[in-house]
Amino acid sequence: MTVLALRNVSKSFGPIEVLHGVDLALEPGEVHALIGENGAGKSTIMKILGGFLDPTSGEILLDGQPASFASGPEAEARGIVVIHQEFNLAPDLTVAANVFLGREIGGWRLDHAAMRDATAALLKRLDTRIDPDARIRDLSVPDRQMVEIAKALSRKARVLIMDEPSAVLTHREVGALYAQIDRLRAEGVAILYCSHRLDEVAHLADRITVLRDGRVVRQALRGELTEDGMATAMVGRELQDFYPPKGQPGDQPALEVRGLTVPGRVRDVSFTLRRGEVLGIAGLVGSGRTELAEGLVGLRTSTGEIRVEGRPVAIRSLRDAFAAGLAYLTEDRKEAGLLLDKGLRENLTLATLERFGGWRLDTRAEDAALERATQEFDIRAPRRDMPTGKLSGGNQQKLLLAKVMLPDPRIILIDEPTRGIDVGTKRQIYAFIRKLAAEGRSLIVISSEMTEVIGLSDRVLVMREGRLAGELAGEDMTEDRIVRLAMGVTGEAA
Amino acid sequence: MKLDLHTLGPLVALVALVILGAALNSAFLAPANITNVLARSAFIGLIAVGMTFVITAGGLDLSVGSMAAFLAGIAIIAMNAALPTTGLNWGTILVGMGVAVLGGIAAGYLNGALVTKARIEPFIVTLGTMGIFRSLVTWLADGGTLSLDYGLRTLYRPVYYSGIGWITWPIIVFAIVAILGEWTMRHSRFGRHVEAIGSNDRVARYSAIDVNRMRLLTYVLLGVLVGLAVVLYVPRLGSASGSTGVLWELEAIAAVIIGGTALKGGRGRVWGTVVGVLILSLIDNILNLADLVSPYLNGAIQGVIIVLAVVLQREKRTAEER
Numbered sequence: 145m146t147v148l149a150l151r152n153v154s155k156s157f158g159p160i161e162v163l164h165g166v167d168l169a170l171e172p173g174e175v176h177a178l179i180g181e182n183g184a185g186k187s188t189i190m191k192i193l194g195g196f197l198d199p200t201s202g203e204i205l206l207d208g209q210p211a212s213f214a215s216g217p218e219a220e221a222r223g224i225v226v227i228h229q230e231f232n233l234a235p236d237l238t239v240a241a242n243v244f245l246g247r248e249i250g251g252w253r254l255d256h257a258a259m260r261d262a263t264a265a266l267l268k269r270l271d272t273r274i275d276p277d278a279r280i281r282d283l284s285v286p287d288r289q290m291v292e293i294a295k296a297l298s299r300k301a302r303v304l305i306m307d308e309p310s311a312v313l314t315h316r317e318v319g320a321l322y323a324q325i326d327r328l329r330a331e332g333v334a335i336l337y338c339s340h341r342l343d344e345v346a347h348l349a350d351r352i353t354v355l356r357d358g359r360v361v362r363q364a365l366r367g368e369l370t371e372d373g374m375a376t377a378m379v380g381r382e383l384q385d386f387y388p389p390k391g392q393p394g395d396q397p398a399l400e401v402r403g404l405t406v407p408g409r410v411r412d413v414s415f416t417l418r419r420g421e422v423l424g425i426a427g428l429v430g431s432g433r434t435e436l437a438e439g440l441v442g443l444r445t446s447t448g449e450i451r452v453e454g455r456p457v458a459i460r461s462l463r464d465a466f467a468a469g470l471a472y473l474t475e476d477r478k479e480a481g482l483l484l485d486k487g488l489r490e491n492l493t494l495a496t497l498e499r500f501g502g503w504r505l506d507t508r509a510e511d512a513a514l515e516r517a518t519q520e521f522d523i524r525a526p527r528r529d530m531p532t533g534k535l536s537g538g539n540q541q542k543l544l545l546a547k548v549m550l551p552d553p554r555i556i557l558i559d560e561p562t563r564g565i566d567v568g569t570k571r572q573i574y575a576f577i578r579k580l581a582a583e584g585r586s587l588i589v590i591s592s593e594m595t596e597v598i599g600l601s602d603r604v605l606v607m608r609e610g611r612l613a614g615e616l617a618g619e620d621m622t623e624d625r626i627v628r629l630a631m632g633v634t635g636e637a638a
Numbered sequence: 639m640k641l642d643l644h645t646l647g648p649l650v651a652l653v654a655l656v657i658l659g660a661a662l663n664s665a666f667l668a669p670a671n672i673t674n675v676l677a678r679s680a681f682i683g684l685i686a687v688g689m690t691f692v693i694t695a696g697g698l699d700l701s702v703g704s705m706a707a708f709l710a711g712i713a714i715i716a717m718n719a720a721l722p723t724t725g726l727n728w729g730t731i732l733v734g735m736g737v738a739v740l741g742g743i744a745a746g747y748l749n750g751a752l753v754t755k756a757r758i759e760p761f762i763v764t765l766g767t768m769g770i771f772r773s774l775v776t777w778l779a780d781g782g783t784l785s786l787d788y789g790l791r792t793l794y795r796p797v798y799y800s801g802i803g804w805i806t807w808p809i810i811v812f813a814i815v816a817i818l819g820e821w822t823m824r825h826s827r828f829g830r831h832v833e834a835i836g837s838n839d840r841v842a843r844y845s846a847i848d849v850n851r852m853r854l855l856t857y858v859l860l861g862v863l864v865g866l867a868v869v870l871y872v873p874r875l876g877s878a879s880g881s882t883g884v885l886w887e888l889e890a891i892a893a894v895i896i897g898g899t900a901l902k903g904g905r906g907r908v909w910g911t912v913v914g915v916l917i918l919s920l921i922d923n924i925l926n927l928a929d930l931v932s933p934y935l936n937g938a939i940q941g942v943i944i945v946l947a948v949v950l951q952r953e954k955r956t957a958e959e960r
Contacts, residue, residue, distance in 0.1 A: 462844070480844040481844065486834075505830065
């Protein structure tokens with residue numbers, strides 16, 4: 145008897161549909177793994193199941209009956225518990241206070257002793273030595289994740305949804321986690337397990353659902369899919385005729401990076417970017433791609449040798465990067481790219497105000513620059529002075545691209561060029577990128593979208609855990625090869 | 639510039655207050671009264687213009703009232719000490735002015751450095767320095783009053799009491815600073831950077847703006863203007879004590895908020911601040927001239943105005959969101 149199921153569920157954010165008719169059934173006493181690339185729709189499914197999002201269409205079935213949860217707490221009251229990643233705890237409260245947050249024992253006077261004892265028992269079951277009275281702030285990241293797991297265990301769960309619980313755990317803690325999963329499975333709890341670690345999926349899962357571009361593309365029982373088979377199922381698709389034709393990069397190096405290290409994030413990365421080349425950087429979220437780019441342009445402290453067109457340069461700030469001809473387009477358009485409450489003009493010229501007058505700003509020159517930028521990048525805005533937060537994602541991204549191009553950089557690093565924008569604008573942005581390369585500029589494109597990296601790039605670097613895991617070019621540039629390098633899976637396709 | 643009622647709200651309130659004042663007492667519009675109101679506004683006004691920049695960049699400074707008292711104290715001590723060597727002349731007074739302004743720069747730098755380099759919340763930093771400056775001036779005055787030498791006081795007096803015709807020097811200085819401030823906020827790179835930092839400091843950092851340096855500069859600018867206010871304040875009474883400048887910080891912040899600058903930063907209106915300062919002084923003045931309401935209720939009425947101004951700002955925001 146299925147406990148919790150999705151039937152033909154779709155979900156749209158604005159005009160963009162991210163889940164298309166998904167069916168998923170969780171059975172008691174079964175570990176069901178959900179795998180897929182970044183952006184395939186895993187977190188959306190978890191949020192719908194956990195009551196944090198409503199489906200746009202389709203049904204959620206609880207014990208065979210249509211159900212809708214107004215909120216996470218309501219889903220939890222009905223036995224559906226989500227283990228979040230470790231950053232969802234209140235840092236200044238103690239471990240015990242976090243575990244019992246919202247369901248404290250005792251009436252007006254809290255029964256601290258009872259909560260502490262219950263927490264200690266839970267933690268003992270998880271084989272950890274975390275003190276129930278410790279504050280979350282003082283715990284290590286793996287310990288925090290264990291507290292999050294203990295918190296979920298303390299709920300009487302019928303369905304447990306786990307969002308990459310092992311991502312930050314050490315080997316020993318992973319063992320304790322697996323033991324608890326086995327125990328819960330034996331008790332008849334239905335478990336949905338999301339993970340990027342295919343070895344662990346093969347080990348734990350009774351049933352596997354593979355998600356790609358918001359669709360279920362493969363369902364399999366234990367033993368039916370090898371790790372390689374999973375990787376192939378996650379990525380296997382044809383490159384559509386969606387990308388502009390590639391160009392002919394020159395031979396001269398535009399940017400040479402030797403031993404670039406960003407403490408704690410990126411280790412010893414070396415590569416060369418050629419004039420007129422589009423170099424893709426692929427890797428999982430958290431593999432150090434963004435940190436590498438930010439280290440290169442002086443937004444993070446980094447060490448290593450950087451040469452621009454053969455000349456060594458020292459880049460300690462974004463100013464230095466601009467002077468060396470580098471520019472960086474951030475992945476976080478809304479929080480690091482644009483001032484959402486300001487107009488188009490203020491945003492366009494913010495990074496290059498010194499070009500628009502000395503003490504007195506030359507508003508007319510700014511307006512002229514905006515006029516050129518809206519033409520060149522096809523930015524569509526009803527009014528110039530409207531807050532950029534009101535523009536569509538695509539127009540925001542085009543404005544941000546125009547802002548980054550204003551200092552006339554020779555080397556452009558673009559982090560997630562098309563995140564959260566519609567298909568039409570995506571094609572435009574791809575065309576802009578190719579055009580910039582054809583003009584003799586050199587580009588680095590970081591993307592979580594596999595097809596984008598392959599469709600755009602002349603060459604791809606793959607990062608894994610802060611290091612370069614490999615470089616692919618030409619025929620070797622396939623999703624399969626990239627995923628294997630990104631996840632550290634070796635061997636040939638099934 | 640687009641004209642809408644919300645932007646013009648403070649201005650409308652100011653005009654209404656002037657009409658009310660004129661209706662209640664014919665002495666209200668007499669040049670002597672107007673000069674008096676404007677000259678008294680000048681101290682808070684100069685400080686509030688600087689405060690507009692600090693708040694627009696996402697900061698706050700609670701120490702300005704104590705800072706003014708402290709700067710007045712050290713300026714008086716410096717002038718009295720210099721008198722035997724430099725003699726009874728404008729040179730001695732220039733020494734005092736220099737001490738006030740340089741002291742303001744140093745004090746503003748201290749606040750700014752603690753906020754940007756030591757990364758402490760502006761509220762905490764300036765709550766601390768507020769106590770420190772206040773205590774230092776009380777200690778320098780040994781719990782009493784620091785008085786400027788009588789001869790110097792006579793020489794210095796005209797700086798507050800005279801000017802060009804009935805427009806006294808404090809009014810002239812305030813007007814110049816207000817115009818320069820408005821221009822800087824609206825037309826200079828510094829003003830644009832200050833607004834960007836207050837709007838979203840991460841975007842500013844990703845736009846190659848030296849966020850810490852700009853923040854520090856706003857505190858230094860405020861310190862200079864506090865120093866300038868002290869230069870004009872000392873000749874008024876010729877003394878300073880532990881109770882000089884009490885609550886000036888709150889009046890300055892209130893004026894900034896009434897004028898339409900967002901407390902969370904990102905949008906600064908210097909002209910609005912000037913209007914805010916005038917509103918606060920007019921309320922005080924009208925209550926003193928008219929017998930309608932006890933002047934002791936001044937604070938209550940100012941409080942209502944501050945809350946009203948913020949409510950109006952919030953209505954504006956939701957109107958934009960719709």
